[in-house]
Amino acid sequence: MPNLLTVILNWRTADMTLDACAAALREMAGMQGAITIVDNDSGDGSFERMTEQVVARGWDRGAVPVRVLQSGRNGGFGAGNNFGIRAGLPGGGRPDYVYILNSDAFPDPGAIRALVDHLETNPRTGFAGSYIHGQEGDPHHTAFRFPTIWSELEGAARFGPISRLLKRHIVPLPMPAQTCQVDWLAGASLLARQDMLDQIGLFDETFFLYFEETDLLLRAARAGWATDYVRHSEVTHIGSASTGMKTWRRIPAFWLDSRRHYFTKNHGHFYAAAATLAHVAGGLLWRARLLVQNKDRGDPPHFLRDLILHDVRARTGRKTGSGAAPAKDMARPAE
Numbered sequence: 001m002p003n004l005l006t007v008i009l010n011w012r013t014a015d016m017t018l019d020a021c022a023a024a025l026r027e028m029a030g031m032q033g034a035i036t037i038v039d040n041d042s043g044d045g046s047f048e049r050m051t052e053q054v055v056a057r058g059w060d061r062g063a064v065p066v067r068v069l070q071s072g073r074n075g076g077f078g079a080g081n082n083f084g085i086r087a088g089l090p091g092g093g094r095p096d097y098v099y100i101l102n103s104d105a106f107p108d109p110g111a112i113r114a115l116v117d118h119l120e121t122n123p124r125t126g127f128a129g130s131y132i133h134g135q136e137g138d139p140h141h142t143a144f145r146f147p148t149i150w151s152e153l154e155g156a157a158r159f160g161p162i163s164r165l166l167k168r169h170i171v172p173l174p175m176p177a178q179t180c181q182v183d184w185l186a187g188a189s190l191l192a193r194q195d196m197l198d199q200i201g202l203f204d205e206t207f208f209l210y211f212e213e214t215d216l217l218l219r220a221a222r223a224g225w226a227t228d229y230v231r232h233s234e235v236t237h238i239g240s241a242s243t244g245m246k247t248w249r250r251i252p253a254f255w256l257d258s259r260r261h262y263f264t265k266n267h268g269h270f271y272a273a274a275a276t277l278a279h280v281a282g283g284l285l286w287r288a289r290l291l292v293q294n295k296d297r298g299d300p301p302h303f304l305r306d307l308i309l310h311d312v313r314a315r316t317g318r319k320t321g322s323g324a325a326p327a328k329d330m331a332r333p334a335e
Contacts (some may be wrong), residue, residue, distance in 0.1 A: 004096065004112070005036065005098050006033065010042065011046075017046075027110070033089070035064060040075070054066050075208070081203060084207060098194060100190045104239065112191075126196035128222060131231050133237070142185055146183045155282065159282075182213050183227065193274075201219070207261060209255065209258060211261070212258070257305065260314055264329040265276045
């Protein structure tokens with residue numbers, strides 16, 4: 001029977017994280033492994049509360065033991081999860097699989113078992129992710145293509161003829177009706193093969209938030225590993241519980257930093273510049289349409305200006321920034 005390490009990253013959502021842990025414990029019944037909760041230096045008593053509750057509920061002594069670790073710094077989503085992965089199983093053992101679970105995600109019956117069974121029967125699949133839905137059953141888009149210059153143009157323009165022309169480059173895939181291979185998956189419920197992680201490495205900690213899953217799964221694809229969307233693994237997800245993404249008044253600098261780092265790292269400086277130009281071109285077309293059509297703006301205020309200024313400042317060595325909340329006050333991407 002394979003060993004499974006589940007890692008749940010917490011930042012100021014202690015009670016919700018404990019609920020996610022309880023759901024994972026239920027679904028890991030009869031499996032070998034452990035759960036590690038990593039507190040990303042919340043500074044609000046989360047670590048103490050979760051440690052106390054794990055002991056009070058007897059989770060630290062269960063068949064699937066739970067432990068709470070303090071990362072000591074808020075390095076973002078990738079760094080926090082890396083901390084838990086590197087800690088391994090209690091006693092220093094090495095897991096066969098690592099399951100990344102959001103603190104606001106709750107596996108439905110059979111969800112974790114379905115992911116493990118899928119990797120067990122598909123040896124060239126490195127990642128397997130779940131069908132994610134909201135509390136009311138509404139499906140969440142979590143299966144994607146890798147971003148390209150053309151996807152930047154299409155996503156920013158939001159114009160039917162362009163979308164039809166570039167349909168093979170649209171990042172969000174149509175909602176899969178059955179298990180299939182995809183480019184990348186959001187990390188709310190994501191199972192990884194440890195052998196693959198040993199080969200390609202863990203999350204790039206340069207990314208504070210966003211694009212870290214995209215980068216990791218691109219590295220896996222380039223190394224010959226498949227990523228599969230497992231439709232019959234279902235997980236309930238709240239979303240935006242830590243980041244406050246739904247209430248952003250400006251696009252945060254960390255999102256712009258991550259976007260730029262992704263394109264530069266994986267495609268080079270010229271490609272990254274072209275991707276920004278494509279996004280600006282699409283964004284200008286969209287804003288021209290807003291002048292004559294009554295449409296929701298869709299982007300945070302000043303988004304296009306912030307994108308341009310961020311790119312210019314990055315290329316000239318000036319300090320970047322968008323006027324948004326500082327990155328240290330955010331810790332968790334929302335899917």
